[in-house]
Amino acid sequence: MPGALHGLTVLDLTSHLSGPYCAMLLADHGADVIKVERPGTGDDARRMPPFVNGEGAPFMIWNRNKRSVAIDLKSPEGKAALLKLVDGADILIENNRPGAMDRLGLGWDVLHARNPRLIQGSISGFGQTGPYAERGGFDLVSQGMSGLMSINGAADGPPHRLPIAISDVAAGMHLAIGLLAAVEARHRTGRGQMVETSLLESALSFLVYEAAHVFATGQRPARLGQAHRGSSPYQAFQTADGWITVGAGQQNFWERLCDILEVPELVADPRFVTNADRVANNDVLVALLQQRLLLQPSQHWLDAMDAAAIPGGPILHCDEVLADPHIIARGMVAETEHPHTGTFRTLGVPVKMSETPGSVRRPPPRLGEHTAEVLGTVDGAGPASAAKNRRA
Template sequence: MPEPSGPLKGLRVLDLTRVLAGPTCTQMLGDLGAEVIKVERPEAGDDTRGFAPPFVPNTKESAYFVGVNRNKKSVTLDIAKPEGQAIIHKLLAQCDILVENFKVGALAKYGLGWEQLSKQYPRLIYCSITGFGQTGPYAPRPGYDALIQAMGGVMSLTGEPKGSPQKVGVPVADLFAGLYGCIGILAAVNHRHATGQGQQIDIGMLDTHVAWLANQGMNYLATGENPPRLGNQHPNIAPYQEFPTKDGYIILAVGNDPTFERFCRAFGQEHLLGDPRFATNPIRVANRDLVTETLTPVMKSKTTAEWIGLLEAQKIGCGPINTLKEVFADPHVVARNMVVEMPHASGETVKVIANPVKLSATPPDYRSPPPVLGQHTEEVLGGMLGLSAAEIAALREKGIL
């Protein structure tokens, strides 16, 4: 495995996470140069290894697992057994950061809880990612993305006005929790540089979900009223939504009054500028149904491609509603190198979605593909911890590895 590079080079992470939120966090750390040692259950591994189909072509690896586990070393270890716990302690003696997403209190049963480890490893940064955090009445509950989307309010905001609540099409509750966890870790690393002290980062998926309610959360706090579902319309701007075109759909994003005036003058709608119902953005928001009814026949008069050319010429926000095939073929996405090909242990080349953080001096590092289960067990236990081949074989015989 090539040596890490990047701004986090020199940091070592013990990764006790699985599925999505935790692995998202640790992959980001790995991409930025940290050495990540992913501990997996013997034989079974991370749950997402079985989240298939689809598999990555010509491999036994699920696309799900491959998406969030590059730049990690896979070590199989049964931490429920004393011998496994002893190895965790040997690893911790050489690690800076521990990331885990077990249920609250689960690791404490093995002597691996924050309160236990912080006394022995005062410099340790310990990030816990759970559904509901370490405190509060829901703390013992398991957390799942759809559950958090429901409880966190975004489903009440998503979907057509007369339709049923809808979750977002990707697991955003997991992803945001992982990214907030990474932010917390980076802050804790900086604190440790200054003080020498580690700390625990307590990430609850419901907390992070509430935090990213953003303008809609603030709309509620400002009014005391639940924002309604608006389909693809914007709660604070109009017109800012999808419209049908002659051959499909387009997103039209008119972000302010000068842009609306420019739209009207360019496309034969000057009469709307004298209509008080269209005079300002707040008034258009109050009359959003009228705005939609008025502009729909206008937008239907041209194809999506024609509209994009005309609107871009006027510097008016717009875009097609792409399928994923169209996304990954988009010339801008291609130019930004958002797909990376990596050689895999299977002998195949696997495609992964690139890290979007563009750093001019220390860019993300794609040094190793997502590992097969236990791929680095001997390397880590032998090379890093100094266990002999006989000791490793004995641990395997006992089912520890």
Template sequence: MTDAPRGPLAGVRVLDLTRVLAGPYCTTLMWELGADVLKVEQPGHGDDTRAFPPFQKGESVYFASINRGKRSLALDLKNDADRIVFERLLERCDVLVENFRPGTMERFGYGYDALKQRFPALIYAAISGFGDTGPYRDLPAYDLIVQALGGMISINGAEGGPGVRLGISLADLAAGAFAAIAINAALYERRESGRGRFIDIAMLDVQTMLLESALVRQFATGEAQTPTGSRHPVITPFDVFRAKDGPIAIACANDHLYRELCDAIGRAELKSDPHYENALARYVNHVALKAELDAAFQSKTVAEWVAQLRALGVPAAPVHTMTDVVQDPQLNARGMFVDVDDPDMGKLKMAGSAFKISGYPQSPTRPPAPNLDEARADVLAELELPPEASRERIRRDGKPPLW
């Protein structure tokens, strides 16, 4: 931890009981915004992602990427001595985040209804597949299951083909982001009220909010969207086309941009063609229009088209691979790739922060993720509790100093 505040959440203390992705992503966002995050892990095992590839020198780079900067403390909440440590931590934390299956924390005696009596200012965020209520409450869930149930798989994939899972764990990542938003709102409210809140985030709920036009059209017209490839389901041309040497993405979201595109490709007659002259006509006749445009784009390379279209203000881009992404000049100029000097793994590279907030300079580096239970001695010292060898003698009496 540095002396200078890293972000506007400086001074906020997060007790992080999460594992795998949705919860750790939430607390990583909180860390990026300046909070201090203490990661509580299962003794001897830790977060499941410590065993996820890829590895460098025997350690998980995946784990490192979503737990950088945090501290780690291993606690067994069935162990009386560890429960004392946990409860001392609760006395000084602002936020508790967990992503166990609903009911798990209650079985430990640490559900929100129990904790709010002792810690009324505590903000308690629970992230789960289906939330704390409803018929799916007790079902296990991972991103694939939520994408399947929530319809996301059914609308993604090649047009006319079967649905496919998105290439990222959107259900997890979005749930983590929504949880961070809700926590920050609760922290803002608490400044006046002094009260904490219970935040119940369900991955399936969050994904439903992300269905956008697919859900709108289902309710409005009864149309069940099917996979449309890279094509926008209602806006045309808004798709990936084929240039002389590869794919090019072009997005014309209004009539003006469409007309500029027609002039650029030398097909001015398409502007006044009744089949394509407005947004609705282009939507109805998108198959024929795509054929016209694909044929026109064959005359030049992707780079040539991108330069020409951008000069006219038409949004256009090459389709980058991951190799291209990490070399992208815009992302590098924005500091979106940072260095980590890990004592075990050596030099690492990972995603930076999308938060750009005035007064908080962007750092080109990040602290490493912690080894399991790495912070035990420091945390016990901060709590003025005896070291590991004497922990059975811990007593509940006495008030430790502030964290």
């Protein structure tokens, strides 16, 4: 069955992670994503280690389900080829610094005049407007400037960067939401629009608890280490043989946890009566609970919490979670065949749809693999003529 976005043609002019991730989300759900790359070098992510038979594994993860064409956008011929693709495209995505597309002669005004139904998505470090618009941005920079690093890490330690590229992934997700909203708006107006976000704003969007703290109190949120700003107990604990998570801030969960740990007296302790009390006295509470949890191995506590319907789980390493039977059952490890690497394993599609499910259909493309296929059909049965058939 075709995916939900079958019939949409997307031009992916992006590189690295944020833009390609956005385009991948659309491709997973059926859009025809044409990745436009520099001849000879392509997307810089192609050279990120580790490598499998010469192919960059990170590039392969977030560029599946796409076709690749090699076009020199600085040449007249390359610009002409792209503009022909624009004629039949629904969406164009780019993640250059603001102004870069204008300098190429391919800015929003040019593209919108050429195809008024085109929706253009842009990701930059700081956005298309504002005092910092001209600055270059990376995930590291946005994590630091958004406040994320100031609240991450040990309570008495230095600021800490999340070891995942959370700004890049979040920007890709936010832009995908915006692009789909623009497609829906186009059903009513018949016109495309510019959609943009930034790494900084995407990182900032995660400060839901911290923004509430600042707006309500006017004070700077402290770094809490493992603790949660609004719920307790709600963190990782060490057991006799490892680590588990315990999410028992809700009152009924808290009372059941005290029964399991054989400390029923804590329920009536004035320091821990309500969730707000427990948050205020979290350090003392954690020390008391930790003493009990060290007495038994992880599986003992996980079984007891399961029986009492208390949320919690093991802390798994990445190789463990990718082999976990639940993850496999949910289709979060997918396979396809790649001409260089053979069977290629990648992450599955996290959003499940009953009627038009997303899927991993194509391996990540080799540089320029589909240039002849795409550009050779642009005046025939390919993307240009798709404009006649795409959704209103």
